[in-house]
Amino acid sequence: MVYISQLASVPVTASALNTSRSQAIFGAAQTLMPGGVSSPVRAFRSVDGQPIVFDRVKGPYAWDVDGNRYIDYVGSWGPAICGHAHPEVIAALNEALENGTSFGAPCELENQLAEMVIAAVPSVEMVRFVNSGTEACMAVLRLMRAFTGRDKVIKFEGCYHGHADMFLVKAGSGVATLGLPDSPGVPRSTTANTLTAPYNDLEAVKELFAENPDAISGVILEPVVGNAGFITPEPGFLEGLRELTKENGALLVFDEVMTGFRISYGGAQAKYGVTPDLTTMGKVIGGGLPVGAYGGRSDIMGMVAPAGPMYQAGTLSGNPLAMTAGIKTLELLSQEGAYGKLETTTTRLISGILEIAKEAGWPITGSSISGMFGFYLCNGPVRNFEEAKSADTSRFGKLHRAMLERGVYLAPSAFEAGFTSLAHSETDIDATLQAFRESVASLS
Numbered sequence: 001m002v003y004i005s006q007l008a009s010v011p012v013t014a015s016a017l018n019t020s021r022s023q024a025i026f027g028a029a030q031t032l033m034p035g036g037v038s039s040p041v042r043a044f045r046s047v048d049g050q051p052i053v054f055d056r057v058k059g060p061y062a063w064d065v066d067g068n069r070y071i072d073y074v075g076s077w078g079p080a081i082c083g084h085a086h087p088e089v090i091a092a093l094n095e096a097l098e099n100g101t102s103f104g105a106p107c108e109l110e111n112q113l114a115e116m117v118i119a120a121v122p123s124v125e126m127v128r129f130v131n132s133g134t135e136a137c138m139a140v141l142r143l144m145r146a147f148t149g150r151d152k153v154i155k156f157e158g159c160y161h162g163h164a165d166m167f168l169v170k171a172g173s174g175v176a177t178l179g180l181p182d183s184p185g186v187p188r189s190t191t192a193n194t195l196t197a198p199y200n201d202l203e204a205v206k207e208l209f210a211e212n213p214d215a216i217s218g219v220i221l222e223p224v225v226g227n228a229g230f231i232t233p234e235p236g237f238l239e240g241l242r243e244l245t246k247e248n249g250a251l252l253v254f255d256e257v258m259t260g261f262r263i264s265y266g267g268a269q270a271k272y273g274v275t276p277d278l279t280t281m282g283k284v285i286g287g288g289l290p291v292g293a294y295g296g297r298s299d300i301m302g303m304v305a306p307a308g309p310m311y312q313a314g315t316l317s318g319n320p321l322a323m324t325a326g327i328k329t330l331e332l333l334s335q336e337g338a339y340g341k342l343e344t345t346t347t348r349l350i351s352g353i354l355e356i357a358k359e360a361g362w363p364i365t366g367s368s369i370s371g372m373f374g375f376y377l378c379n380g381p382v383r384n385f386e387e388a389k390s391a392d393t394s395r396f397g398k399l400h401r402a403m404l405e406r407g408v409y410l411a412p413s414a415f416e417a418g419f420t421s422l423a424h425s426e427t428d429i430d431a432t433l434q435a436f437r438e439s440v441a442s443l444s
């Protein structure tokens with residue numbers, strides 16, 4: 001009910017988009033599913049808007065149920081890096097489908113994807129497949145504790161590692177914009193073992209290690225943050241964490257669920273030349289099907305059942321369709337020039353956005369790496385979540401709506417990274433910048 005009154009406050013402009021079918025479907029959905037969605041951020045609450053119900057996606061575009069087309073910068077929150085429904089991925093899936101959708105037994109496709117991941121990601125010597133990023137992070141935390149015999153973990157404010165109890169402390173956009181710093185239902189006793197520090201703050205991490213001698217299993221972080229907007233590590237930060245964890249007998253874990261195969265083929269760890277002990281992955285490695293993975297040093301991975309005593313399992317894990325979509329997606333990404341193209345496309349987009357907003361006198365700061373970008377409507381630099389919070393979220397909400405009306409689908413939150421794909425052309429970027437110019441003018 002609260003939400004209905006929020007809807008009424010959405011300004012209707014002259015160019016109003018017809019979203020009547022979206023509204024009808026979402027209206028019904030709210031009676032069927034909590035908040036009308038299967039994952040909170042999709043409900044558009046943090047942009048004070050009404051969600052668009054998708055009908056189909058292809059290349060850089062999404063079409064809604066009313067027939068409107070959008071240039072899509074969400075890309076299913078990361079997986080669609082080759083463009084939605086890439087013909088080669090679809091063809092491979094069609095072929096795999098004939099052999100059945102789930103085996104619950106070993107399948108050779110798992111070896112193929114595992115070999116590709118191990119070859120690409122510097123820290124990964126062995127890998128376990130799961131079904132989501134949440135599962136991967138949940139399992140890696142158990143592994144950190146099993147291997148070190150210690151219970152505590154350090155995470156950073158604004159970093160998201162899925163929705164497992166232990167990680168729901170200062171967990172970034174999805175949680176923060178709902179005004180839930182900690183979710184009810186998470187026992188204090190559980191999060192008592194979760195220590196937090198501001199991102200890019202090595203001193204704070206040093207202090208935590210000093211205050212908790214021989215008690216910290218490791219440090220987990222997004223090596224480039226995408227769940228509090230887009231924040232890059234300052235020079236020396238990742239290197240410093242590598243040293244600190246080593247000195248203290250703790251593990252360093254990169255959560256590359258978002259950055260893996262996106263920042264570069266080998267993820268952020270390949271780009272920055274810092275090798276963690278363990279890595280979690282998801283999103284891109286599933287090519288649009290549900291996949292997560294965790295991997296790392298083989299002496300640590302040897303703890304995982306049935307090789308070792310740490311239990312972790314999954315009925316649908318490593319299923320042939322998900323493996324097929326992942327393999328085909330990584331094949332496409334390993335082609336010469338893929339990341340150069342992503343870099344060129346994204347740079348064109350973000351520099352255009354910054355220039356247009358600055359010309360209009362808007363405070364803005366932003367950047368990009370490869371196929372990932374972000375901007376905040378505030379003066380920079382933004383080095384951590386606290387600084388990100390000074391962004392003008394109300395203006396972002398209006399901007400988001402203005403862009404939708406002009407056929408551009410941005411992430412429905414001021415604190416989410418944006419994604420481009422190999423399918424976004426120069427023409428798409430220029431059309432996006434034209435929409436941005438008009439939107440900024442309409443709100444200035």
Ligand SMILES: *Cc1c(COP(=O)(O)O)cnc(C)c1O
Nearest residue numbers: 132133134160161162255257258
């Ligand atoms: C998306 C994400 C997760 C959670 O993955 P799901 O597949 O949504 O469970 C974990 N960590 C990071 C960094 C993510 O971006």
